[in-house]
Amino acid sequence: MPPFLVYFAQQHEDFRLAELDSLSVLEGVEIEYDPASYSFESPFLVVHVESASQAAKLVRRGILVRHIIEYWGSGETYAEVFDEVKREPERWLEYKHKSFKFTVEGYGRTLAQKEKVAAIESFSFLGFEGAIKMKGAEAEFFVCEEYPVLDTPLAAEQPRRIWFGRVVGQGSRELIDKFDVKKRTYLGNTTMDAELSLVMANQALARAGALVYDPFVGTGSFLLTCSHFGAYSVGSDIDGRQIRGTAGFRRGVNGISANLAQYGLGSRVLDTAVFDICRNPWRSGPLFDAIVTDPPYGVRAGAKRLGRRNGTVPEISLKLVDGVANHRRPDYLPPTVAYEMSDVISDLLEFAAEKLVVGGRLVYWLPTVADEYDPKDLPTHRVFRLVANSEQPFGGWSRRLVTMEKIAPLDTNECLMAPGVAATGDHLPAHRNFRDRYFSKFEPVEESPEAHDC
Incomplete structure (x- = not known):
């Protein structure tokens, strides 16, 4: 398969390969690349794909991808680039009489206009005779001088690599602006930013005909992005005020429905409902193609579940107040108790193991104490395989975007393999009691591990 150059956006570096692999599955396009050649410091990766159209x-749906370029040559100097390009002169003939343009960029250093012009003129040996068109050209050629990123304010004088090729496709980074939370009619203090929300939709393989569920829907960011890509979506939350927009959020009083109207997605977002995921009304067995969610972990809003401090669970009361059942009153809030983060994650995985179809994906955020995180913190299950685990650091803590795929039907007698049940019985996950750890500035704690009850 011929080589192509993926030009990534230089941010969320730990997410870029995960999204690229998901795009390969989503679009049914086979790709090959050497993971060892990938670097956080570089926006470029050489991949092999069957054709330019593929x-x-x-x-085309990439959020962390700027362009993909048909690879023609590279080197530490322009002379090395020219030597490689000249090995296949027959490739130039196709574009001899077509309109064209050159795009010249510097990475790690800003190029002056005269440097860009000089770079373009150095490729005159290609012999293109077509018209130069800055808009609507039949062929666009890309030159990038990639400089090493230094720890000093000074830029490097010599590029570490010069890349050249023909642009054949681009990602969908314009969607970041379209779904910018600053432009939303309704948003709250836990609304997920547009870029990562769109990446999660790609990780979940959101597509036409798929059914996607968010069990901690909040203000509905994932409903918007997944449904934009054609999926049908549904969400739920224990706090109906977030859904309705009556909890004193910064903007909007019409809740999620206001955003659906803004983006014209009302026909794809099937509904939102209010209930505790631990006591959900869904039918038993597989139902969803993807579960995409950001569980509340207490930094801006704490997780809750139905219950009372005495350990009992509230039941529906038939007692009438002014002729209306208490639970049907518009201002009714059921009694809740704190929902510990490790329990949230374990319950979420158990729920997904039952409710996802085989091949379905669970995509969720996991907060962790950065210095204490261990891969075995993630709960595992025979019916799941780990697809990706990408970190977004915030100093003393980080959150990890975890993507899992259901690979086998569920046997209802199987048990979740939760963190803390290793043979030694002495491991506590770095997300346990995360809210308390966060507000204590991650001071070390002593705690005895608790066994997980299947």
Whole structure:
């Protein structure tokens, strides 16, 4: 398969390969690349794809991808680039009489206009005779001088690599602006930013005909992005005020429905409901193609579940107040208790093991104490395989975007393998009691591990 150059956005570096692999599955495009050649410090990765049309298809939904470029040559100097390009002169003939443009960029250093012009003129040996068009050109050629990123304010004088090729496709980074939370009619203090919300939709393989569920829907960010890509979506939350927009949020009083109207997605977001995921009304067995969620972990809003401090669970009362059942009153809030983070994650995985179809994906955020995180913190289950685990650091803590795929039907007698049940019985996950750890500035704690009851 011929080589192509993926030009990534230089942010969320730990997420870029995970999204690219998901795009490969989503679009049915086979790709090959050497993971060892990938670097956080570089926005470029050489991949092998069957054709230019397949390469364009691969990245058309990419959020962390700027362009994909048909690779023509690279080197530490322009002379090395020219030598490689000249090995296949027959490739130039196709574009000899077509309109064209050159895009010249510097990475790690800003190029002056005269440097860009000089770079373009150095490729005159290609012999293109077509018209130069800055808009609507039949072919766009890309030159990038990639400089090493230094720890000093000074830029490096010599590029570490010069890349050249023909642009064949681009990602969908314009969607970041379209779904910018600053432009939303309704948002809250836990609304997920547009870029990561769109990446999660790609990780979940959201597509036409798929059914996606968010069990901690909040203000509905994932409903918007997943449904934008054609999926049907549904959400629930224990706090109906977030859904309705009556909890004193910064903007909007019409709740999620206001955003659906803003983006014209009312026909794809099937509904939202209010209930505790631990006592949900869904039918038993597989139902959803993807579960995409950001569980509340207490930094801005704490997780809650139905219950009372005495350990009992509230039941529906038939007692009438002014002729209306208490639980049907518009201002009714059921009694809740704190929902410990490790319990949230374990319950979420058990729920997904039952409710996802085989091949379905669970995509969720996991907060952790950065210095204490261990891969075995993640609860596991025979019916799941780990697809990706990407970190977004925030100093003393980080959150990890975890993507899992259901690979086998569930046997209802199987038990979740939760963290803390290792043979030694002495491991506590770095997300346990996360809210308390966060507000104590991650001071070390002593705690005895608790066995997980299947």
